[in-house]
Amino acid sequence: MKKIGFLINPIAGMGGTVGLKGTDGVVERAMQLGAQPTAHLKAGETLAALRHQLAGTPGPPAIAWLTCSGKMGADALHAAGFDDVEAVHAPAEPPTAKDTTAAIRRFVDAGVDLILFCGGDGTARDICSVAGTRVPILGIPAGVKMYSGVFGVSATRTADIVTGYLAGRLGTAEADVLDLDEVRYREGEWAVRLYHAALTPYEPTYTQSQKMLIDEATDADVKQEIAQHLLEEIEANPEILFLLGPGSTVQSIGTLLEVDKTLLGIDAVLGGQIVGSDLNERGLLDLIERHPRRRLVLSPIGAQGFVLGRGNRPLTPEIIRAIGADNITVVATPAKLERTPLLRFDTGDAALDAALAGDGFLPVVIGYRLRRLVRVAV
């Protein structure tokens, strides 16, 4: 018997349909503009597919559902024909982010195996603020923005991931939870930020070790390999200033170096020692001026493949130019590249983006002494 915590953000996606760039804080305006709730329809699609898939499997893993009452979960589950449903939270009307966090707290306390939610980046962010990396989360895509790496590509494909995970076929991996700063976005500024690391079900990375043998490397194993690769570069080049960007893949380098690398910030390493932590623009410029040889290590964030986005605040076009387009090392696990076949640079400076994209392909470190040429959006 597996326990799944299930939650629908009933207002998710409403802002998008009426041209608002998100729904946070503008739900009333969206309704005035005629927006209709659609999240429950997406959730219904996934639940129906899930129900269908489980019916086709002999001895299916029975699911005990924990959810919120009414339109935040229970209604959709009952409509899909699931009966082992326990409502652990009764949301306010209209529901708010507080209802999400309260429900997630109940799910986590009850020891659920997976949190399945229907929403967008904002919902993912609210969930992670409570669940952290304690419970894997998976999103049915229904929001205005879905930059985070925790969403299935479609409502039905999300059901495949749930069955695969329940059957023990999929492992879990760390993924980035990103969101736009909606206030800045509505003012016309595109600003994406990495907010949290989350756990999510992932196809394992297969590597062939012998003709008949295939290893399923865990996400942590692959990150460790990437970290080992970079560690050797750092050790071999004590005079080079390494600037380590945000995200869990780059953070694993810090772990291997036994230094305190921040998850969300940009940290500087010289000769294996941290010489700057969570640097801002000023701090970066200061270090760059003092170190003629430097290298910036970045991993594409979220599911959109942005190696550099406008929200990557301290890494302004000026800073990137000062570091030099040739001095950027991109790292990513093969599992992440599976979901991000195209890398993107969007620094807000078109000429710089073109220089970074080069001839449309970029070598990406995907393992120990393993690099793959990956297409870049030009």
Place this chain on the structure above:
Amino acid sequence: MTEPTVYELSAAGRCGLALPEIAVPKTNLPEALLRRDNGLPELAQRDVVRHFLKLSQHNFGVDSGFYPLGSCTMKYNPKVCEDAARLDGFAASHPLQPPETVQGNLALMFELQESLKEIGGFAGVSLQPAAGAQGELTALLMMRAWHADRGETQRRQVLIPDSAHGTNPASATMAGLDALEIPSDTRGNIDLEALRAACDETVVALMLTNPNTLGLFEEGIEAAIDLVHGCGGLVYGDGANMNALTGIARPGDFGIDLMHYNLHKTFGTPHGGGGPGAGPLGASAALADYLPGPIIARCGEGAADDGTCRPVMPAKSIGRMGTYFGNFGMLVRAYAYIRLHGTEGLRQNAIHAVLNANYLRVQLADRYPVPYDRRNMHEFVCEGRPDGSEVRAIDVSKRLMDYGFHPPTNYFPLIVAEALMIEPTETESRETLDAFADAMRRIADEAIGDPDLLRAAPHTTPVGRLDEVRAAKQLILCDPAAPDTED
């Protein structure tokens, strides 16, 4: 295992053979020299013979059944080649014998070099490498030396398609170079746009398998080779799939600078057990001088050529890749195989290998999706997930064992999800191919109707489903010097 060990079969006092009466007076050994705890099993000769015969029957080989292990070219090994390798003159010679006493052996090696030059379109061949992967390493060391002689020591990158054999990046790393993976395009060819982006003054070589591991002929082979040569790089051919080309096309003719042959694939020498193998290396005129030695040369030229042979080192040789003359027994078998078939026979092998693989693809494609569905060469790759069922390639493979077939290669190449890589080779009859296709179709039915039957397979083998990765990585070893230690 159903077969007990000899220790379990042992019965006190049982004896395997009757010794003749002794002609000298019997003297007991001093008590102090006697061991009571040697723990040797006591069995009748009959028990010993039955025990080892049963164990041998637990093996599966090309001699016991169909073995469509993709990329391995598990063709039948003609027994006459074994006979040749066992001739006293070959089997009982010693590598330190003076050349004049082993002229027959040297002549065989010379002839084999000449045959391989002709088959691949190369100017020189070295028989030194002991296996395909060592052939790769040898080639990379030669290319490194070639670039170094031209003062181009900044060349460090080896370009490798994402469909390549895993040995390619491993060899590049072992040669101290950096591997860069190049993606495939939607038709399963190397992505020429990506290759163009990667070609610059840092490129040592492109390592290319043609046909590639999807069993597909590289449609842009000439453009790919031109791109690499254009930036001053070299092109290495992984000859693992040469069985599709022998007698049809010559890699040297389409611009491959170096290529190894897998004698156990293309030329029918036995596989397995980690050797002994042989991976001779062919080289273009520009690189032949760098080949590892010794290679075998005729003593004189023209009228002065009296047919005698001697080992020589090529002018700029990178040195030896092994002791003495490589795995000579394998060279004898391959030579016998080549002479047995002749030019037309080798060509027919390639044609029939391609025909058999296409026949199977067409038979199976409606049940097992083929992601790059175009005419294949000697092998093809399908998805081991019939008709959208929830079973996996590994389950299909394990179930095939219950039908008496060796599984295909699983999960390789890595660019196809749930890959099954099927290579029937030219040596199988239509009846065998039909029986295999029939089993695969029945398994596809089972995958829908009774998937758990597949998940628990195999059911008829001496042991059930094994954790192969764990078995290979967590070895349980015992120290023979410590007889009481178990596990």
